[in-house]
Amino acid sequence: MSDYSTVLPHIVVVTTGSAGDLFPFLRLGIGLRERGHKVTILAPQMHEPLVRHAGLECHPLPADPVVLDDPDLWHPRRGFGVVWRAIRDGMEAMRAFVAALPPDQPCTLLVHPLAVAHADLRRAERPDIRIVAAYLAPSNLRTVHDLPVLGPFPIPGWLPLTVRRWLWNMVESTAINPVVVPELNAIRRAQGRAPISSYMDEMYSAPDLSVTLFPEWFGARQPDWPSPLLCGDFPLYDPHPEASIAPGLVQFMRAGSAPIIVTHGTANMHAAAFFASALAAAERLGRRIVFLTAHRAHVPANLPPTAFWQDYCPLAALLPDAAALVHHGGIGTTAVALRAGTPQLVVPMAYDQFDNGERVRAMHAGLTLKANRVSVRTLADALHSLLQSPEIHIGCSAVKERLAAGAGLDAVIDAISKTVSKTGKI
Structure with a gap:
């Protein structure tokens, strides 16, 4: 029975x-x-x-x-x-x-x-x-x-x-x-x-x-x-797995070096200052940058040719061609970046974000930067360290392999x- x-x-x-x-x-x-x-x-x-x-x-x-x-x-x-x-x-x-x-x-x-x-x-x-x-x-x-x-x-x-x-x-x-x-x-x-x-x-x-x-x-x-x-x-769940990258973003991605992707959570209504600092930090490093946010008003109004704004794009589709991901440390975003093997700069604000960021750092898959310490200089320094670190790139590859081998x-x-x-x- x-x-x-x-x-x-x-x-x-x-x-x-x-x-x-x-x-x-x-x-x-x-x-x-x-x-x-x-x-x-x-x-x-x-x-x-x-x-x-x-x-x-x-x-x-x-x-x-x-x-x-x-x-x-x-x-x-x-x-x-x-x-x-x-x-x-x-x-x-x-x-x-x-x-x-x-x-x-x-x-x-x-x-x-x-x-x-x-x-x-x-x-x-x-x-x-x-x-x-x-x-x-x-x-x-x-x-x-x-x-x-x-x-x-x-x-x-x-x-x-x-x-x-x-x-x-x-x-x-x-x-x-x-x-x-x-x-x-x-x-x-x-x-x-x-x-x-x-x-x-x-x-x-x-x-x-x-x-x-x-x-x-x-x-x-x-x-x-x-x-x-x-x-x-x-x-891991993508609400629009069939969605393709917007033609304008595809053109931008192909027009130069791999960009830095910046997002700060779907519920964050106070990201304007952070995005402005990220743009200035990318310019200081001579790096291209993509902002992913549904709130266009949060992104600097006049973007240079080295910057692009997109309201939505599946991260899983975008990250393989990205140099790094800068984000708030939400567990979903963190997991997608780990699966893609993309170096992460986690800028946590509250809740689980601090712990998630610290675990990413401990696995040598990224770095963390406290939100109250964000400035153009600190962002530029952290991104420079992230992008130049052989240890982080090795760590990202190891975690990517681990996720690929998982039971699901x-x-x-x-x-x-x-x-x-x-x-x-x-």
């Missing part, structure tokens, strides 16, 4: 944030649908066209795009509070969606880390729900072991574990728990449940299964990570599908 349910669970994917947060979940959703699951994506309403373009059912969540204009969104300490407040309406809409699901249909919530606690609140109302938490980057997971940085601050390897644990406790008690815990406990009290004292503890204990969306060679499994844990791979994401999606389809407790 088979140990699998005759009815595959409905996978409800709940994500929030930017397109960079969305794309890994679209890749998982497509794979799970191919394995016979009904898949519904719950994502901020501005992402609905991307979800439907992927051929997936979409239930848009309310989202106020004005949050993108808040400069604190990219503050290393205050950014979390901005994001948490911005997802409230969406999480309430998720509650209503789950409450309306057929009670006889098995259901698994596959959720972004920021939605784990809300998924647990929903399970209190429907105990048969299973929760799978998917972590996009190593720094989404608290650890005192593999801790190269904590936010923008480097953590020396010799620092005792007790001190690292104290530092984490300070971060939680000052920047995370005061924002989150009172709100969650108010709902828990209404449900007749005991209060929590730590958001991170709740995020670890609530899921039936946790999954890392990065390979172990990028972020190795740690003894203080949640269990059970499935270590995965980068779920199919095994991970198979494991998720089989695990959530088993009868009984995961």
Whole structure:
């Protein structure tokens, strides 16, 4: 007799944030649908066209795009509070969606880390729900072991574990728990449940299964990570794989030496000064440059013949002919550059970007430069070092080979599908 349910669970994917947060979940959703699951994506309403373009059912969540204009969104300490407040309406809409699901249909919530606690609140109302938490980057997971940085601050390897644990406790008690815990406990009290004292503890204990969306060679499994844990791979996803490089950009790429590609994230509305410094740094080095951003107003108005602006181009198509990539350190952009073997200059601002950049640097696949230290001179010096370093070019080739030899994401999606389809407790 088979140990699998005759009815595959409905996978409800709940994500929030930017397109960079969305794309890994679209890749998982497509794979799970191919394995016979009904898949519904719950994502901020501005992402609905991307979800439907992927051929997936979409239930848009309310989202106020004005949050993108808040400069604190990219503050290393205050950014979390901005994001948490911005997802409230969406999480309430998720509650209503789950409450309306057929009670006889098995259901698994596959959720972004920021939605784990809300998924647990929903399970209190429907105990048969299973929760799978998917972590996009190593720094989404608290650890005192593999801790190269904590936010923008480097953590020396010799620092005792007790001190690292104290530092984490300070971060939680000052920047995370005061924002989150009172709100969650108010709902828990209404449900007749005991209060929590730590958001991170709740995020670890609530899921039936946790999954890392990065390979172990990028972020190795740690003894203080949640269990059970499935270590995965980068779920690289291109929303427009059929898109070709625009003719004007093709002509520019062929007209001279390999250019430097500069982008700073789809959600960054404050990149104008950075782009201006990048242009001046490229001119100082005598290098050609391409700006990738949907916001033309962020790019200097009068570009010289050695510079080009493009609103969109698949990075995977562009990077093989690029000299380097300058970017914010989002995990999706980082992974695409690693796969292409392109030297990276990571200029992190908040969230996982500091840790991602440090891992790129440690693998000799690029360099990092703190956003608060960006100037024409520092950018030019960093780019010069990046482009002239034999060690970095060797490191990029090694990582590219490693990604090419990887097992890919199919095994991970198979494991998720089989695990959530088993009868009984995961």
